[in-house]
């Protein structure tokens with residue numbers, strides 16, 4: 001029994017992750033981390049695509065705080081899109097934010113359609129990074145920007161046993177690669193001005209705080225109320241495994257950004 005038994009991002013997983021990571025977020029860091037992914041960029045008036053948008057937290061922030069004109073969030077999980085659509089109404093953003101369920105594969109948009117592609121910790125679920133970057137280049141306008149955060153690995157060698165054990169414990173389809181692989185894929189897809197940022201130390205520190213919080217009161221009771229005692233225990237054990245692979249430096253969250261050459 002695990003919180004991913006009702007789907008990779010089923011209702012229990014969504015409720016638990018929003019409790020830990022904040023309303024609208026299925027990844028760590030909230031709006032502060034979104035700010036860092038787009039730091040220094042002027043997003044006013046831009047038309048943005050968020051790939052693997054989850055419950056829409058980043059889309060809402062990019063519109064409300066960064067002045068994006070509009071954003072479309074896409075995701076393969078109907079329940080996260082339902083939650084994002086619910087929040088769109090709650091935040092009164094139906095004229096600017098739209099969310100769609102998609103099937104994995106080619107992006108369902110015309111060529112040169114978006115000013116920017118954003119993504120937060122979703123590419124790890126997509127195995128073929130080279131095809132993904134080429135397709136992102138296709139849907140971007142000339143000089144369009146990709147700005148992404150992802151859960152990556154130190155290198156592209158086969159994962160260590162502890163990493164394999166951690167990935168198996170998560171119960172998610174995870175295809176983490178190195179920042180180097182993304183850089184090569186971006187260059188081959190026609191991107192330039194590649195900027196990279198390693199976030200391992202930041203998340204190691206935050207993940208420790210998250211574990212402390214979820215295993216002590218008052219959060220412990222909220223987690224148990226959300227997913228039950230057995231799954232609360234299992235999930236805190238998985239968090240410890242994640243902290244282990246962050247500590248040895250094999251699990252490396254990071255950001256990258258690049259511009260499509262015209």
Ligand SMILES: C[S@@+](CC[C@H](N)C(=O)[O-])C[C@H]1O[C@@H](n2cnc3c(N)ncnc32)[C@H](O)[C@@H]1O
Nearest residue numbers: 025026027052053054075076077104120122125
């Ligand atoms: C860790 S969550 C992050 C969600 C959101 N970006 C956030 O930061 O809150 C990863 C998301 O990627 C989605 N996903 C997985 N494979 C996908 C694919 N091929 N295309 C689009 N979304 C995908 C999952 O359903 C999930 O909502």
